[in-house]
Amino acid sequence: MMRLPLLAALVAFLAAPAAAQTIAPVIPLGANVQAQMGGLVKAPEKAPLALDARPLSLGGALKTPELWQQYKTSYITDNGRVVDTGNGRISHSEGQGYAMLLAIAANDRATFDKLWGWTRANLMVRDDQLLAWRWDPAHRPAVADINDASDGDILVAWALTEAAEYWGDVALKVSARRVAVEIGRKLVIYKTKNGAILLPAVAGFAPEDRADGPVVNLSYWVFPAFARLPLVAPEIDWRGIVQSGLDALKLARFGSDGLPAEWISLKDGKARPADGFPAQFGYNAIRIPLYLAWAGIGEREHYEPFVTWATRYRGLAVVDLAGGRSGSNLTEGGYASIGALTQCVVEGKTLGRDLWTSRTPENYYPATLRIMAVLAAQMRFPSCLR
Numbered sequence: 001m002m003r004l005p006l007l008a009a010l011v012a013f014l015a016a017p018a019a020a021q022t023i024a025p026v027i028p029l030g031a032n033v034q035a036q037m038g039g040l041v042k043a044p045e046k047a048p049l050a051l052d053a054r055p056l057s058l059g060g061a062l063k064t065p066e067l068w069q070q071y072k073t074s075y076i077t078d079n080g081r082v083v084d085t086g087n088g089r090i091s092h093s094e095g096q097g098y099a100m101l102l103a104i105a106a107n108d109r110a111t112f113d114k115l116w117g118w119t120r121a122n123l124m125v126r127d128d129q130l131l132a133w134r135w136d137p138a139h140r141p142a143v144a145d146i147n148d149a150s151d152g153d154i155l156v157a158w159a160l161t162e163a164a165e166y167w168g169d170v171a172l173k174v175s176a177r178r179v180a181v182e183i184g185r186k187l188v189i190y191k192t193k194n195g196a197i198l199l200p201a202v203a204g205f206a207p208e209d210r211a212d213g214p215v216v217n218l219s220y221w222v223f224p225a226f227a228r229l230p231l232v233a234p235e236i237d238w239r240g241i242v243q244s245g246l247d248a249l250k251l252a253r254f255g256s257d258g259l260p261a262e263w264i265s266l267k268d269g270k271a272r273p274a275d276g277f278p279a280q281f282g283y284n285a286i287r288i289p290l291y292l293a294w295a296g297i298g299e300r301e302h303y304e305p306f307v308t309w310a311t312r313y314r315g316l317a318v319v320d321l322a323g324g325r326s327g328s329n330l331t332e333g334g335y336a337s338i339g340a341l342t343q344c345v346v347e348g349k350t351l352g353r354d355l356w357t358s359r360t361p362e363n364y365y366p367a368t369l370r371i372m373a374v375l376a377a378q379m380r381f382p383s384c385l386r
Contacts, residue, residue: 053296055227059166062105080114086363093131097155129182150187151220158225177232184236193269195244212265215274219287221245223295255321258305282318289342294376306342315339334366337373344384351384
């Protein structure tokens, strides 16, 4: 396919980034203001959340280097491959993106370069600038499916953007732009009844691919990335993508707890669990409140189902949205870090020190959620760490 000329890409960098997405807060009633109707007293509304949606640089933001050292030792090989220890020791674009972001936050350029080098050599094997989603050491070829995963693409584009800014590397900025522009061109459906919709992949989820399409996964909306990607691709409607995700979260309320399903049909502008997928809240969707908090956006209504989940299940359960709690529990402590962060954001509960001092061995995914929850708190909610 046609590639963007380097000159055009560099000219685009000079454009000012779009403003951060802001959500109008609900104005609470004063403590001494009550509306009386027929002898009944209306309770004051809950106060708006104290959120700050300013775009923040990730570089050097991790204040607990021991967490990064432990993570790097446990999950990153010497050549820069991130190993999913709980999933057959595969690697995927999502994992490479997470580790690249963490390396920037830890100011570890050497490890970042290894991660990006492996990613570029092994996952950028498509005929565009997106990444193959899965690399399996047990198969030859290791990439058997060249379809992408939009969350992995977004995480890598975000990491390249942050690295380019933090370390002043123009080549990384060019790479970031190439991926970001391709996301906007191939993974976003514009002008739908739900706004600018982010597809989970290039193939398999659009209206022309499925009878219940488009099908989305709301955990693929990496909200903190969308505030930074305008640095490299200002022509993409990142704010519109943010808004469509926030709006869909209000529509996608299923089961007694009002939680979103992992996979959701948005056919005809309505939300329901997608066909052929379990109607459950679990491993994917657990990331949604993390991304909301990390971006500093949203309303109380967006967070409250996740507070209910954190309180009722201690943040350690996959929830069957048709019949209540399922038999699949999340047993590793890193999963609970998302619920703890959500409770801090909404209810002011401080995070326990064991969140960043735990020495219990964990698999890659819960360990990743743990360190990202700590990083999000350090960047946006330092009061959570008192």
